[in-house]
Amino acid sequence: MKLKNITEEELENMSYDDIAYEILNETGKKIKITDLFKEICTLLKLSDAVYERQIGDFFQVLSTDQRFTMLENGYWDLKSRHKSNIVMDLDDEEEVVVSDEEEPDIEDEEDKEEELYYDDDVDDDEDDDDLKDLVIIGDDEEEKDLM
Numbered sequence: 001m002k003l004k005n006i007t008e009e010e011l012e013n014m015s016y017d018d019i020a021y022e023i024l025n026e027t028g029k030k031i032k033i034t035d036l037f038k039e040i041c042t043l044l045k046l047s048d049a050v051y052e053r054q055i056g057d058f059f060q061v062l063s064t065d066q067r068f069t070m071l072e073n074g075y076w077d078l079k080s081r082h083k084s085n086i087v088m089d090l091d092d093e094e095e096v097v098v099s100d101e102e103e104p105d106i107e108d109e110e111d112k113e114e115e116l117y118y119d120d121d122v123d124d125d126e127d128d129d130d131l132k133d134l135v136i137i138g139d140d141e142e143e144k145d146l147m
Contacts, residue, residue, distance in 0.1 A: 002026065003043065016040055016058050017065045021078070024068075030077040033059060 003011075003022050011019065019040050024031060031039075037058045041051045062068045062076055069079040 008045075011043055015061075016054075017061045017068070019043065020058075020062065020076075021067055024076070024078050030071055030075040032074045033062065033076050034074070036076060 003019075003026060006014075006022075016037070020036055023036060023039055034055070037055055038051060040058075041047075063070070067079055068076055069082050070076055071082075
C-alpha cells in the first residue's frame with residue numbers, strides 16, 4: 001500500500017504506528033523518531049501543538065510495537081530489516097541477544113570476572129569478636145527496663 005494512494009479519510013482512520021510502518025516501508029531507510037512523527041503530523045495535517053503534546057505517546061507506541069526497532073542516535077526502523085543473533089551460554093544460565101550492528105566486547109566480560117572480590121581469606125573468628133558484647137534482651141526484661 002502506497003501512502004500517496006491512501007485518501008485523507010483512510011489516513012485519519014489509521015493509527016500512528018501503522019502510518020509510521022508505511023513511511024518506513026516506502027522510504028526503505030531509518031528515520032529519527034522526531035522526523036517520523038513530524039511526517040505523520042504533516043500527512044494528517046496536525047498542528048505543532050499536537051506534535052509537541054503527542055510525541056511522547058508516539059515514542060511509547062513505537063517502543064511496544066514489535067514491528068519497529070530503536071537504533072542508535074534516536075533512529076527507528078522496521079525490525080524486519082535488522083537481524084539479531086542469539087548467543088546462548090553453554091550452561092543455559094543466561095541468554096544474550098546481540099545485534100548485527102554491534103559486536104560484543106569479549107574483553108569487557110573477562111575484565112568483569114577478574115574484578116570480582118572473593119572474601120575467602122577472612123577468618124570467621126573475627127566476626128565472632130564483633131558480637132562478643134552483644135546482649136539479647138527478652139520481652140520480660142524489656143518491660144522491666146521501661147518501668
